[in-house]
Amino acid sequence: MRFRKMHGAGNDFVLLCDPSPDDDMDWPKEAERLCARRIGVGADGLVISRLVSKDPAVLEVTCFNSDGSLATMCGNALRCSAWAAHRDHGFQQMSLRMAGVEHEAVVSDDSVWVTAEVGEILPRRLQTTINGRPTWFDSAHTGTEHVVAIVDDVEAIDAVIVGRLVRHHAGLAPLGTNVNFVQSAGSQALKIRTYERGVEAETLSCGSGAVAAAVIATMRGLVARRAVTVHNRAGEPLTVRPHDARPNRTQWVGGPVTNTFEGVLA
Numbered sequence: 020m021r022f023r024k025m026h027g028a029g030n031d032f033v034l035l036c037d038p039s040p041d042d043d044m045d046w047p048k049e050a051e052r053l054c055a056r057r058i059g060v061g062a063d064g065l066v067i068s069r070l071v072s073k074d075p076a077v078l079e080v081t082c083f084n085s086d087g088s089l090a091t092m093c094g095n096a097l098r099c100s101a102w103a104a105h106r107d108h109g110f111q112q113m114s115l116r117m118a119g120v121e122h123e124a125v126v127s128d129d130s131v132w133v134t135a136e137v138g139e140i141l142p143r144r145l146q147t148t149i150n151g152r153p154t155w156f157d158s159a160h161t162g163t164e165h166v167v168a169i170v171d172d173v174e175a176i177d178a179v180i181v182g183r184l185v186r187h188h189a190g191l192a193p194l195g196t197n198v199n200f201v202q203s204a205g206s207q208a209l210k211i212r213t214y215e216r217g218v219e220a221e222t223l224s225c226g227s228g229a230v231a232a233a234v235i236a237t238m239r240g241l242v243a244r245r246a247v248t249v250h251n252r253a254g255e256p257l258t259v260r261p262h263d264a265r266p267n268r269t270q271w272v273g274g275p276v277t278n279t280f281e282g283v284l285a
């Protein structure tokens with residue numbers, strides 16, 4: 020089976036396009052096998068993209084985290100899938116369905132944009148102590164569960180230790196959450212670190228996390244309700260901006276996508 024190893028702003032995936040239908044394939048198990056860093060291809064997730072129709076351009080995209088759990092939304096996986104559909108079929112604009120939600124996608128020369136739907140926002144969802152300081156987390160549903168803490172310095176935080184603690188917080192069980200630490204970084208700019216559920220580690224970037232960060236930072240008055248640059252661990256920032264037609268409900272997230280290598284699975 021042919022695969023692409025891609026990353027969206029540092030969030031990396033094994034991407035399978037139109038794998039032949041195989042009822043016996045255990046995709047969660049395949050995700051664990053292929054995503055293993057030493058004995059697999061190595062990735063944050065496995066993405067399966069299937070062409071539904073060419074006119075209009077529609078794809079069905081499924082994303083499994085590296086632990087085999089299903090991701091209901093993955094902005095960077097959608098962006099990688101859109102890039103591949105552009106390469107394979109020439110689509111510049113398309114619809115991507117993930118977990119029953121329709122996302123718009125636009126591919127340009129240097130960036131790929133997808134939409135994310137913003138759901139429930141709960142201010143002050145939980146509190147924990149970070150470096151001796153009581154810190155609040157707001158939650159924002161951006162297709163999947165995210166909490167965001169606004170902090171002074173993201174570099175001063177042990178994102179893995181604190182992220183894991185909050186991810187497993189009893190108040191958020193049984194679903195748990197992705198955990199974002201966000202800092203103001205000048206006019207319309209943020210710095211972010213994300214601990215991802217399902218990868219159970221800090222990742223270099225997270226599309227739905229960047230959207231959650233921009234939405235919470237807007238609510239907290241750190242940025243205005245327009246385009247926000249979100250600087251991540253990869254040094255490949257994502258931009259989040261409100262959708263013109265549905266500014267309160269839908270955000271665009273865009274940035275670079277890299278096709279690292281292609282191969283054949285043994």
Ligand SMILES: N[C@@H](CCC[C@H](N)C(=O)O)C(=O)O
Pocket residue numbers: 030084089090091092093094095096163164197215216217218224225226227228
């Ligand atoms: N990295 C993703 C989010 C992936 C899903 C997440 N780990 C979850 O299970 O909620 C993104 O780019 O949005």
